[in-house]
Amino acid sequence: xxxxxxxxxxxxxxxxxxxxxxxxxxxxxxxxxxxxxxxxxxxxxxxxxxxxxxxxxxxxxxxxxxxxxxxxxxxxxxxxxxxxxxxxxxxxxxxxxxxxxxxxxxxxxxxxxxxxxxxxxxxxxxxxxxxxxxxxxxxxxxxxxxxxxxxxxxxxxxxxxxxxxxxxxxxxxxxxxxxxxxxxxxxxxxxxxxxxxxxxxxxxxxxxxxxxxxxxxxxxxxxxxxxxxxxxxxxxxxxxxxxxxxxxxxxxxxxxxxxxxxxxxxxxxxxxxxxxxxxxxxxxxxxxxxxxxxxxxxxxxxxxxxxxxxxxxxxxxxxxxxxxxxxxxxxxxxxxxxxxxxxxxxxxxxxxxxxxxxxxxxxxxxxxxxxxxxxxxxxxxxxxxxxxxxxxxxxxxxxxxxxxxxxxxxxxxxxxxxxxxxxxxxxxxxxxxxxxxxxxxxxxxxxxxxxxxxxxxxxxxxxxxxxxxxxxxxxxxxxxxxxxxxxxxxxxxxxxxxxxxxxxxxxxxxxxxxxxxxxxxxxxxxxxxxxxxxx
Numbered sequence: 001x002x003x004x005x006x007x008x009x010x011x012x013x014x015x016x017x018x019x020x021x022x023x024x025x026x027x028x029x030x031x032x033x034x035x036x037x038x039x040x041x042x043x044x045x046x047x048x049x050x051x052x053x054x055x056x057x058x059x060x061x062x063x064x065x066x067x068x069x070x071x072x073x074x075x076x077x078x079x080x081x082x083x084x085x086x087x088x089x090x091x092x093x094x095x096x097x098x099x100x101x102x103x104x105x106x107x108x109x110x111x112x113x114x115x116x117x118x119x120x121x122x123x124x125x126x127x128x129x130x131x132x133x134x135x136x137x138x139x140x141x142x143x144x145x146x147x148x149x150x151x152x153x154x155x156x157x158x159x160x161x162x163x164x165x166x167x168x169x170x171x172x173x174x175x176x177x178x179x180x181x182x183x184x185x186x187x188x189x190x191x192x193x194x195x196x197x198x199x200x201x202x203x204x205x206x207x208x209x210x211x212x213x214x215x216x217x218x219x220x221x222x223x224x225x226x227x228x229x230x231x232x233x234x235x236x237x238x239x240x241x242x243x244x245x246x247x248x249x250x251x252x253x254x255x256x257x258x259x260x261x262x263x264x265x266x267x268x269x270x271x272x273x274x275x276x277x278x279x280x281x282x283x284x285x286x287x288x289x290x291x292x293x294x295x296x297x298x299x300x301x302x303x304x305x306x307x308x309x310x311x312x313x314x315x316x317x318x319x320x321x322x323x324x325x326x327x328x329x330x331x332x333x334x335x336x337x338x339x340x341x342x343x344x345x346x347x348x349x350x351x352x353x354x355x356x357x358x359x360x361x362x363x364x365x366x367x368x369x370x371x372x373x374x375x376x377x378x379x380x381x382x383x384x385x386x387x388x389x390x391x392x393x394x395x396x397x398x399x400x401x402x403x404x405x406x407x408x409x410x411x412x413x414x415x416x417x418x419x420x421x422x423x424x425x426x427x428x429x430x431x432x433x434x435x436x437x438x439x440x441x442x443x444x445x446x447x448x449x450x451x452x453x454x455x456x457x458x459x460x461x462x463x464x465x466x467x468x469x470x471x472x473x474x475x476x477x478x479x480x481x482x483x484x485x486x487x488x489x490x491x492x493x494x495x496x497x498x499x500x501x502x503x504x505x506x507x508x509x510x511x512x513x514x515x516x517x518x519x520x521x522x523x524x525x526x527x528x529x530x531x532x533x534x535x
């Protein structure tokens with residue numbers, strides 16, 4: 001235990017030092033003016049230092065997307081484990097097919113510890129230090145104090161919320177880590193009541209003190225209300241979810257509105273009226289973020305076919321790790337006028353760019369289908385011609401590189417509309433205007449009735465591959481997630497090579513609804529701290 005606790009202290013000290021070193025580089029990116037010498041005394045005892053600390057939270061939050069672990073798995077892992085994805089290859093493929101990340105001691109769980117457990121606890125610890133320092137700093141301008149605490153409380157709540165939805169057995173704290181308490185052992189997980197108390201308290205403060213209109217990339221009143229609505233859904237407080245969502249949509253002070261077409265949602269840098277929170281990156285700027293392979297994970301290797309070169313117009317350079325499965329493609333095809341599979345959210349077809357066939361559709365491989373039970377080199381089809389998610393491609397990407405530096409949409413108003421529709425359906429009122437606003441924008445016919453499956457299907461069409469689906473399935477309960485994963489994950493008989501040990505439908509077990517806590521993380525906690533059931 002002494003060895004574990006020494007590691008724990010060293011880890012916290014290294015975290016603090018790394019924060020101090022990072023502040024100088026990331027501040028300039030979010031329009032702060034860093035000092036030339038930053039130390040712990042400066043960070044926690046001056047107004048400028050606390051503002052620098054807040055900026056570092058944005059940098060830490062971005063780290064999950066551009067950390068070089070297994071082809072940037074942190075950005076795409078949750079998408080790979082849903083009922084909407086076919087996980088083809090790589091370690092992400094193993095995770096998405098429930099072959100790894102299913103034991104407290106396997107390598108996949110080690111990866112998720114770094115990318116999620118440690119990552120989000122780093123943010124909560126840093127945010128707590130900033131909050132407590134700001135509350136106790138004498139002479140701090142009152143408006144600055146409220147702004148600093150509001151942003152820090154948002155990140156603490158957002159991080160604890162992520163951890164709770166993944167792991168369930170988490171611990172929450174509002175106490176700053178110091179030399180005096182670093183040896184204190186967390187004996188057990190927090191209760192559900194304790195977790196939601198801090199989530200709601202932090203988000204209420206953020207809502208009260210953040211502005212509606214903020215610089216793109218910073219969290220706002222709308223961001224906090226959106227997350228508060230999501231938290232309320234997990235509590236089954238449908239009236240609260242409804243009220244928070246409708247305020248973001250309908251409050252005259254809210255600057256948010258749906259963009260006019262699906263083609264515009266992910267266009268350019270994504271800093272548009274629909275965004276609620278976009279992780280910012282910028283080329284050739286100190287603190288502008290590292291490159292990532294998020295887009296490459298989702299786009300096929302079409303460029304390996306003779307006569308078609310990598311090009312941004314067809315999605316950029318990809319390696320076909322995680323692809324939309326037949327279930328999702330079928331949902332998108334339900335309405336032939338739906339534009340979400342019309343080179344906006346998803347690309348279905350590819351075209352030669354050079355040679356005698358330039359401009360013609362490529363059809364040299366065929367998937368297995370009822371009309372073509374053997375396909376034509378169906379594995380090559382999945383690798384090189386399969387439909388792709390192109391939500392994370394940008395016009396200025398380098399078509400010759402897997403690595404890109406792009407803004408990432410985290411929360412957007414379309415989900416707020418779907419939250420409103422579901423919350424109204426489960427409480428009172430008419431959900432149709434809200435779900436049909438999304439369908440009308442996509443040129444799909446309006447629905448006339450709303451139930452849980454209609455909500456689930458529309459969330460799939462609109463939000464697929466944005467990292468929300470697995471959480472939605474879990475929130476709706478064990479029966480729903482069991483049904484969706486065992487019926488639709490992967491592609492079943494349409495990809496025979498993945499039957500048996502590689503089939504997520506048969507690999508799925510009930511207890512996978514909670515992720516395993518990595519054993520080394522568990523060893524740092526008290527002897528009675530619970531592992532999630534089933535592991």
